[in-house]
Amino acid sequence: MRRSKTDPDCVLRKSPLCESDLKKLMGQPTNTFLRERHLVTAESLWERHLVTAESLWERHWVTAESLRERHLVSAESLWERHLVSAESLWERHWVTAESLRERHWVTAESLWERHLVTAESLWERHLVSAESLWERHLVTAESLWERQCRVPVGEALGYCRVPVGEALGYCRVPVGEALGDCRVPVEEALGECRVPVGDT
Known part of the structure; x- marks a missing residue:
């Protein structure tokens, strides 16, 4: 079954097929399989609650700046997870x-x-x-x-x-400034990053 690209369930960029159709045709591919082939964006996976912010980070799908800019994590959270150093927080004006x-x-x-x-x-x-x-x-x-x-x-x-x-x-x-209220510069947009091959 083919659907319109405007269908809210459709996440493919250049195909009228929707994710559900693709999975039927390709034997239920994983989220990583879809992402690696640029069939879905990291942002789409996040919005559908298919991945966590930590998972996005660990797979190098997003940068710390991107996570922080989208309010997915706080600067304090990044520190507690040992994802950034105190020096890095300072240098980035976070x-x-x-x-x-x-x-x-x-x-x-x-x-x-x-x-x-x-x-x-x-x-x-x-x-x-x-x-x-x-x-x-x-x-x-x-x-x-x-x-x-x-x-x-x-x-x-x-x-x-x-x-x-x-x-x-x-x-x-x-x-001074509370960690949760600071802002950071955007480096890499979620939808533009590239990911390694693997399974979610």
Whole structure:
């Protein structure tokens, strides 16, 4: 039986045959068989609840960007599944430094070492103490003085100490942008990706 290409059940791109007709003719091919031959799109499989977002990812049918753009998974979900690294989330502008720190994915010290924040930014956000900045050679005594961080009288600038605050590794940061609300650039559209041969 042949049906119109406009039939809502029809998923073939260049044939009037529908998926049900094709399966009858070809002995019930699998979803992967259909996808590999470009007879259905990954998006079509998803919309029909034939595959999960995880399955799409594991088979390299979609990119992390594509999943995130279509709200199929959250950035937090990608992290929890070990599909992306904290650095990757940052570089793609999916999260803010505050968001990474709030979720204990990175330390303030790690943010500094990766050049994601400046010493001034750490100080202004109350992420570190003046002493912590000093001990790590992130500021000079002159800079501390200019910022009105007082030092003991009679002690040479080069050897001064400042009030004890909180160590870098234990500081807390304010919440910035929530992971679930961020947006990512689109790389590969679901319908345009290619898939490896296999079974769903």
